[in-house]
Amino acid sequence: MKNLLTIAGSDSSGGAGIQADLKTFAALGVYGMSVITAVTAQNTQGVERVEEISREMVKAQIDAVFNDIPVDAVKIGMVSNPEIIQQIALSLKDWKAINIVVDPVMVSKSGYHLLKPEAIETLKKELLPLARVVTPNLPEVKAMLGWEVTDEERMESAAQEIFSLGLESVLIKGGHLEGAANDLLFDGKDLTWFKSPRLNKKNTHGTGCTLSAAIAAHLALGYDLMTAVEKSKSYLSGAIEHSFPLGHGVGPVHHFY
Numbered sequence: 001m002k003n004l005l006t007i008a009g010s011d012s013s014g015g016a017g018i019q020a021d022l023k024t025f026a027a028l029g030v031y032g033m034s035v036i037t038a039v040t041a042q043n044t045q046g047v048e049r050v051e052e053i054s055r056e057m058v059k060a061q062i063d064a065v066f067n068d069i070p071v072d073a074v075k076i077g078m079v080s081n082p083e084i085i086q087q088i089a090l091s092l093k094d095w096k097a098i099n100i101v102v103d104p105v106m107v108s109k110s111g112y113h114l115l116k117p118e119a120i121e122t123l124k125k126e127l128l129p130l131a132r133v134v135t136p137n138l139p140e141v142k143a144m145l146g147w148e149v150t151d152e153e154r155m156e157s158a159a160q161e162i163f164s165l166g167l168e169s170v171l172i173k174g175g176h177l178e179g180a181a182n183d184l185l186f187d188g189k190d191l192t193w194f195k196s197p198r199l200n201k202k203n204t205h206g207t208g209c210t211l212s213a214a215i216a217a218h219l220a221l222g223y224d225l226m227t228a229v230e231k232s233k234s235y236l237s238g239a240i241e242h243s244f245p246l247g248h249g250v251g252p253v254h255h256f257y
């Protein structure tokens with residue numbers, strides 16, 4: 001059995017965050033564990049309130065897991081503030097964690113800032129360089145670089161600029177552009193496009209969390225990065241295809257189909 005750890009925020013509506021990660025792990029046949037960085041009160045209509053977990057408690061959760069259980073991959077999602085980011089970086093270095101996938105979660109689809117804007121620099125400097133791969137969407141690319149990607153040519157420049165922050169590799173998700181949902185992987189050598197048609201579905205809550213959790217699971221299962229991305233995109237397409245209406249807002253993708 002492969003053991004996966006997600007370090008992320010809780011979504012009370014079950015569609016994104018820790019809950020999406022654990023469902024993805026279960027569906028892909030790996031064992032899921034969690035370190036919670038923040039608790040959100042949210043539903044399909046938006047985030048109502050957030051309480052951050054203390055730096056000490058984040059450390060204690062990570063230590064409790066690594067002290068006892070071998071961890072084959074780590075997915076990092078919502079990390080809230082600079083103190084939590086610094087702690088995660090320190091702890092993962094201390095425990096020599098492998099197969100780290102960072103989804104640099106910043107703003108929810110409903111517009112709530114899940115990462116404090118002043119934490120972006122800490123994230124760039126301390127956490128992203130530890131990752132096997134970082135998976136920003138286009139608004140996150142804009143927040144990191146300060147300029148907007150408006151077409152696929154600019155996505156290629158952005159991938160190279162983000163890589164040069166000292167990363168091992170970056171997967172930029174192109175879903176915010178019009179047309180097909182094409183993602184771009186850059187590992188310092190090759191620019192590789194992963195093309196998929198746009199699925200016109202309204203219920204897409206949890207897509208970003210699901211993709212990064214699936215990549216972590218496939219890395220733990222021993223696939224190389226290119227294959228892990230390809231398999232994870234295909235898993236996500238299935239989950240979007242089976243997404244469903246829930247509540248009064250944007251429903252979630254579905255993991256067991």
Ligand code: PLP
Nearest residue numbers: 009016017078105108109205206
């Ligand atoms: N809530 C939590 C805890 C998350 O980690 C995320 C995204 O990563 C979201 C909400 C936002 O999800 P969405 O943008 O799909 O609404």
